[in-house]
Amino acid sequence: MSPDTIRMWLRERVAFYVERDPEEIDPDVELVEIGLDSVFAMSLSGDIEDEFGVFVEPTVAWDHPTVNALTGYLHDVVVTI
Helix, strand or coil, rough: CCCCHHHHHHHHHHHHHHHHHHHCCCCCCHHHCCCCCCHHHHHHHHHHHHCCCCCCCCHHHHHEEHHHHHHHHHHHHHHCC
């Protein structure tokens, strides 16, 4: 799976939670600044597990605080499985 595919999916999920268009989600801005709160971050970690079939810590959105950081992390994890 390409980083671009992962990035697009993440932007769509984050946009869903913060009720914005995916195009409005800047992949270099911290998720908390975009409006992602702890409840939505936990939901996002579950979405990631469901979509990519990998286990991630519930803190994954805080450990990798931007869409681009999270994309890089997930790309590394998904490629190794």
